[in-house]
Structure formats: C-alpha cells, structure tokens
Amino acid sequence: MPAPGFFERQTIAKRNTTLLVFLFTLAVAMIALAVCIVGYLVTRSETTGLPFHHWLLSSHGLITAGAVILLIVGTSGIRWIDLAGGGERVARMVNARLLDPSSQDPDERRFRNIVEEMAIASGVPVPQLYVMDNETAINAFVAGYTPNEAVMVVTHGALNQLTRDELQGVVGHEFSHILNGDMRINVRLIALLAGILAIGQIGFFLLHSSSHRHSFSSGGRNNGRGVLLIVGLALAAIGYLGVFCGRLIQAAVSRERERLADASSVQFTRNPEGIGGALYKIGLKSGYLEHTSHASDMNHMCFGESTKMAFSRLLGSHPPVDERIEAIQPGLLTRLRSRMRDLPADQVTAAGTRAPEQTSGFAGSTGFSQQEETSIAATTGTVTQAGELYASKLLNRLPANVRELLYTRSGAVQLIYALLIHDLRKDTAGNLLKYTPEAMVLRPDPALIRRFQPTLEREGDSIRLPALELAMPALRKLDPDERQALIRQVATMAEADGRITLFEFALHGFLQRHLASDSSRAVPVRYRSYRNVIGDLNTLFSLMARAGTRNQAEANTLHRQAVASFADRQGADNLALVEKVTVSSLRDSLGRLNQLSPMLKPAILDACAQCVRHDGRIAPREYELLRIVADQLDCPLPPLS
Template sequence: MNFFEHQHQARRQTRTLIILFVLAVIAIVIAVNVAMTMIWSLSQGGYSSHPDFYPKGFFATNTLVTLALIGVGTLIETFNLRDGGEAVAKMAGGRLVSPASQDLQERRLLNVVEEMAIAAGIACPRVYVLDKEDAINAFAAGHNQNEAVVAVTRGTLNRLTRDELQGVVAHEFSHILNGDMRLNIHLISVLFGIQMIAGFGQHLMHFGARVRTARDSNDKGLSAQVILLAIGFALFVIGYIGIIFGRLIKSAVSRQREFLADASAVQFTRNADGIGGALRKIGGLSRTMESGSRIRHPNAEQLSHLFLGAPRPVLFGGWFSTHPPMKERLRRIYGRHVEPLDAPEMASGYAGNTETLPDIPYVAAGLAASDASLSSVAFGNDAERQEPLPQELASAVREPQAACCVVYALLLGSDDERRAQFALLQADMPQRLSFIVFLADAIARLPQSARLPLLDLAMPALKQLKGDERAKLLTTVDRLIAADNRIVLAEFVLQTVLTRRLGMHAGRATPIRYNRLGVIRDDCVALASLLAHVAASAMNEMPAQAFMRGAAHDPELGLSAADLVDVRALGFERVKTALDHANELAPLVKPALIKLLLAIAGGREPMPVALADLLRAICAAIDAPIPPAVAATYTAYHW
C-alpha cells in the first residue's frame, strides 16, 4: 500500500469516525431524554402519558442542550487545535527546540529529523522536547505535512542510540506521510465534545450540593437539590459511557496505524534494530518503571493515540488499548520473539559519546548508510563535488531572519537581473544587502540540486516568523521575482513551495472536489505541457516528444500532440490554478497525475535537476511526498 492509499484509508476512517460520532450523539440524545423523563416523573410523584404532563418543549430542550454541549465542546477543541501540531505539542508540555540549538542531544535530534525530511521531500517539521518526561516516547502531530511537528521525550534523547532515535523519528514520519495526523486531531476534538456532557453533569452535582446550604430548611430547596443531583449524576454517567465508546473507537483506529508505522520505520531506515531497539528498550525500562513509555502530563490520556508507546497503563487492556502489545509489535518487526533491552541513561545521550555530529545532514534515501561517516555532507550528483555545506549557510538556515536572507539570496539572478533586485533590497533592507550577496555567492558554489533542499532545511526557522513577517517575506519574494518583468522556472518553483508552506492557507485542510483526472483535464494539460517544455530543454528533445510519453502513459485523458500548450501561454496564474485544482483531487487519483508527469520526465534516475525541482514543487503544492525517481536527484550519494 503506497502513500496515497494510506491517505485514502485515513480519509475513509475519518468518514467512518464521523458516522460513529453521529450515531454516538444520537444514542446520547436518546439516553438523556430517557433519563430526564424518569427524573421528571419522579419529581411529579408518578408517570403520566398525558401530553400536558411534560412542560412545553421538554424533549426539544433536552435535545438542543445536549447537542449544544457536544457541538460547542467539539468546536472549542477544534479552535484550540487550529494551530495543529504546535497546539498539540504545547498540550503535552512540549518545548520548541530552536533550529540553532547547540545542545548535543538536541543537535542530534535535529539532524535526524532534517535528514528524514530531505529524504521524504517534505518541509522539515518543527521539533519539540518534553523535558519533564523520563520515559521513552514520541509523537507527530499536525493538520498536514506542511505544518507538522515531531516531539520526543527527554528520556528518548537520554536513552537511545542514534540508530534507535532514527527509527523512532522514522515511525513518526510514517504518521506524517500516511495521513494519520489529521485523523488523530479529529479524534481529540470529537472525544472532547462528548466529554462535555460528563463535565456538565459534574458541575450540576457540585452546584446541587451547594443548594442545600442555602435552603436547608426549605422543602422546595431540598427538592431542587435532589433534582439537580439526579440530573447531574445522569449526565455524568451518560457522558462517561459515551467517552468509553469513543475510546473504543480511538483505540481500534490507533492500533492498526501503529503496526503500519512500525513497518514503515523499518522500510525507511532499512534497519529493524532502529525502531526495534527503541521498542525493546521501552520493554526493558518497564521492568524498573511503571511503564517504559509512561507520560505523566495531565493531558496524556487525551493524547494517548498520538504516542509511539502507550502513555498510561490500561487497566482492562484489549479493546481499550490504543497500542498493540509490545511483544506483538516486536514479533512483527523481527519475525521472532526477542527479549527487552536495558535502557540506562547514556553520557551526553550517546553510547560512549563516540558518535560524530555533522554540521548539517544531507542524507540519501534509505537514510541508514552502513559504516557512514557523519563528519561531512555530500551534495549533488557529481562525486567530485561531495563536500560539507558551507558553515555560513548551515548557520543561516537555522535563524529566522537569516533564513529570510537565504530565500532572497536564492532569488538573485544574473548581473543584469540583479540591478533591479538590488535597488529593491537597498530600499527595503539596506543593512542586510551585503549579507544577502554574501549568501548568494556561497549558494552559487553549490550544485543546483542543493537549492531546494536548502529551502527545506530553512523551513523550521521560517515558520518561527510571525504572521506579518511571513507576509512581508512572501511579498518581498514576489517583488524580487517581478523586478525583471519575467519569471523563470527556478523562481516559479521557489515561489510555489514557499506559498504552499508559509502562505495564509498553509496549515488548512484542502477539500476533495475531484474524483477523476478527466474532470480537471485542462489543468492536467497545463502541468503536462509545462513539464514537457522543461524536459525538452533538459534532455535536448522536442516538447511534443516528451508530452506524448505522458499521453501514452494515461490513455484515459485522451491527450494528443495538439493539446500541447505553447510555453508562452503558460503564465504563472494558469499554472497556479492548475496546481490548486490538482490539490483537490482524491488521494487515490493523485498518483495517476504524478505517474503521468514522471513519464514525461523520461524515467531517468537521477533526472536533470530542473525537472526534479519542478516535480518537487508540484508535489509540495499537492501535499505529496516526492517519488523515489525525484529523490534520487538530490540523494544520489551517501556521505
């Protein structure tokens, strides 16, 4: 099953969750009305079937109040989680790790997350650490891959080797790539809405207990107290029964996704002892702690389905457990029974402190190179050009304002083009101009295949910018591109990636509107034509030849040479509209578009950088990881 099938499955599970949520709400409404009927009958001294026995609007009021409590609770939690991964990380007590951190443990964690992001072809997630948690655990959260975060406990940093940490991060990247994160946030909001019923009942019981002290000699007051206590108790019981069934749903969904993430971690790292060793240490740590993955934060139960391991022991296990049994997870990873491992805290977080830290990672697909020296970093496809990323760039991509300068440096054109760009920068930021030129010269010494990954590495720092600072960055990017009255491919690619990851709608979910490529045929033609012209230039062939490779690959669209759009007609707005529509395709339809574009690219590995950059930008625009053929362009050599 590939990425898009996982996305489709996650969306189906979301729809199933919505159906089950609606059924649970209906059951709760019925239960509340039954309970209110019984309480009203008791308060009136007996039951009567006469229509006037109940106050006017009795059942409607019960229903509306119940729906309001659930709906308002769900909306409140959805609003609280509007920032996606950042909000969830803060709920768990996480601290944002600065991209410029010099702490050895945090530096190693950042390296691992960065290399995983580059290999996956997605924006580097922000990283959080749960400083007060000594157990081994981690989670990924967010609405989509453009605003995901990865969080680990302090125990994970202290107790795991680099390979094991890499396995844990790979496990969390599986949740990012397979569409689990959005489903998990839906679960948090839904369960909070149901929990509002129990919370409201609890408040009524507390209020009822205070009524007696105010009217202890008044029979009516005592009667009111009994009624309030009865209503509160009924709502409390009904609410918690709803929560129990909600947790059953949550646990059933979560257990299967954990098996998938474990398998994906082995596939990503090509090393079963990575995630396997981490899980074995959780088992070993459980011999000295209540649970090797225990989270002590008060919100741990609410977020239980997000974590690598169960954050709290489950009394009844089985159906209520959000994670499969550790023995079963290890058996599936290794194919046999394995024993737990001890998990002592290591000196400085390293086994004997023998691991070498790179200045910045630039890892090949597969991530775990055997016998790899991490003291330098390979760039590009030319073996003679394998060298570390210059220190000035390594430092700049980790600080927000300096990362903005990296973006501007990436946009500086030839000497003739720079005149207008220099005038713009001199007017807007004269104090930064010399630094931008300095960075541009450093970037010019890198191979072309390093440019977009450099932008990926800068994303955590750029995402620290405030809303107005992001808007200013994007506006300046637009003005720099427009300074010479034309837009070239490299500028289009960079603008597309930045807009998707930092724009106003970057963290929002995209609705599904199209279930077939044929519905957006004109948009497919525009994207295919753009790629055909780039392929023709890169591979010294006619655009029609490249275009017809795609046409032959997908006969359903019925493309012919006559459909090829002239390059002069492919303006930025037309291509942007095509990408927006493509992003609204159903998950299982997007692979057809990507395969069509890969056919036009010719299937070479590694492919020309211009083609790879364009495909990388298209994948970023439609929330898809880059295909292996594209990744090979950036990760052709291990260090």
C-alpha cells in the same frame, strides 16, 4: 507485509475521517439517548406515564435531547476553535518547550540532526521541534493540520534514554504520521472527544457540589443535595459511557495507523531493531505522561500509550507493545529480551539495543543494495536509500555558520534573496536588492547574503530546495503579515527583469504553499477522473516534454505518449503540444490537478518523470521541475540520485 504506498495511505486517511465523523455521530446519539432515559425516569410522573418513545417526541424529550446534543457539539466546537493554532497550540497545551536551534545539549543536537536528515530525505519541510522537559517517560507525537506547519514533540525521557538508532526509529514513526495525513485527524479527534466527555465532567462537578453542600449544610436539611446527588450520579454514569465511546473511537481510528507507522519507520530507517528497541524500553518503563492533564486527550497521538486505562487490549489506542514488536519482525522480541538479559541492570536504559553510535546518517544505510530503478510515484512520501545518504552527506558538508544562519529568521530570509540573485549578473542582482520592504527583518542584507554564496557555488542547484526545507522552521516564526510581505517581495523581485524562470516560479510557489495564511487548509477532492482536467494535463505535459527533449519533433512525440495514457484516442489526437506554457497557466493547472483524488496523482508524476528521463538521466534543474509539480500536488518527493 509491506507498508502501503503514500497514495494508498492518503486514501486511508481520508477514509478514517469519514469513519471518525460516523463514530462521533453514533456516540452523540447514544449519550443523548442515555440522558433522555434519565430525564424520562425523573419526569415520568409529570407526564402522565407516557411510554418512552412517546415521551421522547414530547416537548420534554425533544428539549432534553437537543440540550445534550447542543452541549456536546458546542463543547467540541469551542475546543475545535481553540486548536485552530494547529501543532504549536497543541505543543503549548502540554507545556512543551520550543527547542533552541543553537542548543549545545548533545541529546538535543542529535534529535535535531535526525529530524533534519529525515526531512531532507523525505522531501518535506523540517517540522518545529519541542521537548516536554518534565516527562521522564519515553514518548513522542506530531501535531498539525498539514506538513507545512507540523510540530514534533518528544519527552525528555526519549532524548536521554534512547540510543540514536532507537530515537531514529521513533522519528521515522512520527514522520510516517506527517506523510500519511494522520495529524489532521489526530487534532480533530481531541476536539471531538472533548464534547463526548463533557456530560461526564458535568456529572462529576454535580457530585462534587452535592458533597460540598452536605459538608456545609445544617443538619443535612438541604433538600437540593439529594437532587444534585441523583442527577450527578446519573450523569457521571453516562460520562463513563462517554469515556467508553471516546476510547473506542480512539482505538478504531488509531490502531491500524500505528501499525502502518511502525512499518513505515522500518521502511524509512531500514533498521527494525531501532524502533523495536524503543518499544521494548516503553514496555519496561511505560510511556505514561505524568505531568500533563491532557495525557488522556493525547493518547491517540503519541508513540506509545500516554495514560493507563482499563481494558487496554480493547480500548487502547495502540496495539500491545509485544504485538507491535513482533509485527515489525518475527523473533525480534526474543532477541531484544536476550540482549537485555546480557546487560547489567544499570545499563539497560542507557545502552539497551545500542548499535555503534553514528554522528549522522541513517542506521543500517550500508549493507543494503540500491534498489532497481522504480517509478517516481513509488518513492513519493517515503525515504529512499539514496535520499538517506544524500541527506547525511549534505548536512555534513554544510558549513556550521551557514547552518546556524538557517535557524534564524533574518538568515532564512537572506537565503531566499541569495537564491534569487545567485544566477544573475552583479548589476542586475544589485538592482534587485534595492527593494526595501517596511519590515526590518525582510530587508536585504548584502553581508549576510554573501555568506551563502560560497556554499551555493560549491553545491550547485542541488542544494537549493533542501536549504529551503531546513529554513522553514525559521520562516514559520515570521508574523503572518511578514510572511505575506515576503511572498510579495519574492514575486516583485522575480518579475523585475520582465521574465520569471522556473526556479523563481518554484521558489514563489514553495513559499506560497508553505507560508500563506491558508497553507494549513486541506485541499478538497473535486475530481475523481481525468476527464475534467485533461486540458490541465495537456499544459503540464507540454512543459515537461519540452524540458526533456532538444527539438520540436522529439517534444511532439513525448507529449503524445504522455497524453495518450490519460485520454481516449480521439481526445489525445485533439490535444496538441502547447507552444508556450506561461507561469500563470501552469499555476492554475497545478491548482486544479491538486484537487484530484490521491490515487489519480501517481500516474501524473510518473508521466512527468518519463518526460524528463527521456535522455536517460535527470539533471538537477529537471529534478527541481519535478519537485515543483510534486510540491504543488501535495506529494513530498525525496532527493533523486
């Protein structure tokens, strides 16, 4: 069964958010009811033997229920605020180390190369990379609220026990979570589970306190010990109910997403034995995280189960490993077992399902025929074969000194200036570089800028957006004030000559989208039909029609065809080609179109692609225009051949 498309997965993610809220509310109600039952039994004699339903509505019952709900919601709220730092906060929570881009460790360099290839091939910024040095098990996870600030964390065991193909399968699985919108749910689930488990933690604390009092009381005369023991036992028992509810929520929200991520990984890498081999090794050794106290909290986020639990088939956040392998490809488990038996015991971990080692490129990218031309929307949020080959070749062509520059804050900033002045005359470029912001890291450095010029000349327009994606981890290291200053600096330089080109608009929009203070905020769905945004569609299609044609008559015809798919006949007749689309009007229109329901966006992308494909090809600058639209609609667009 093929994996659902990007827009379907986005819809599933939004539906899972609703499910999560419902299950959390249900769990809070169950725990509050259980505590009220305990309170009723303890205070029954004091309330003249009222029936439970009457007691529940009395002051005792309402105070008890309110206190429990306040405790759970308050604990979740505190954890929610604590996790406001997004993916980086989660990485620090598990004591993961930020991967040094200049690391010479071959396993770490291989990991970074795989992630960068996948990022370029899928059209998303490169996530920040972290390693859990103390964990020898095989596991990984991604965290964050949006792809703009995603982090990817792997264990040391995953780096040194998996082959390149297997590690690539794991990375593909995690990229699926980035593209599908799963990360926000995962981080929120940590906060919600903290509240659900709070009652049990209080119960265990009271049990410990009663035991402590007993040890130091004289002759066991401490009357408070018995009360503490009873209350502690009751709350601990209710805590187990909370644990059960929490695990049930994890399983309900996570299992289907894990199956989708496995299928997407195979779709991305075109190598089922890669992810299958990684899962098989987890089955042999387990993926349990032994050196973090948050293993249970992280269980639903990880590639494999991160902690051992009872009733794993019912409460596990992931389907059993054998089931996952067979779901990837029937008969794969048998082949992997046979291959492992043929290897010496000391080579199972080191070699496993090793295919011929590659220095770059996606496993299995050869031997697969190029797919028939398909819609642009169908490639959104995925990895195409052409994108794989392009990403691999691009990284191999980038000079080592240029690539290293992109990993530093100053180098990433100078790349932006190099892109801004690349097509300008020397005198104009020199005037732009005279703008000197206060922050030292943002000041133009002509020497560094010149180091980018040969690569930009050789690769042309097609290198511009991928280079920005590679530079994003370094740009995210800028302080919030520096980020805002950089965005303002780009706007000032773009407007200095009195006109803004489409690339300048794309560059400023890209930085605004990925570095602004609200870049991690999810855009709400406000429109569920095209009716309220038909004027914005008219603005967009006017621009695209002009970009894809050479004369007014062709532009009018193409515009009319594009608009006709979104408005009734009378409405389409009233929508004329906009003579001049300004940058501000385009920005406003794209902002409103991004508030459409996900399932309404693919038709817009396909209509835009139809316009620029009018002459039978998509030029690099036309592709950049498509990327502007896709990026502003939160639709990662892979490279096009």
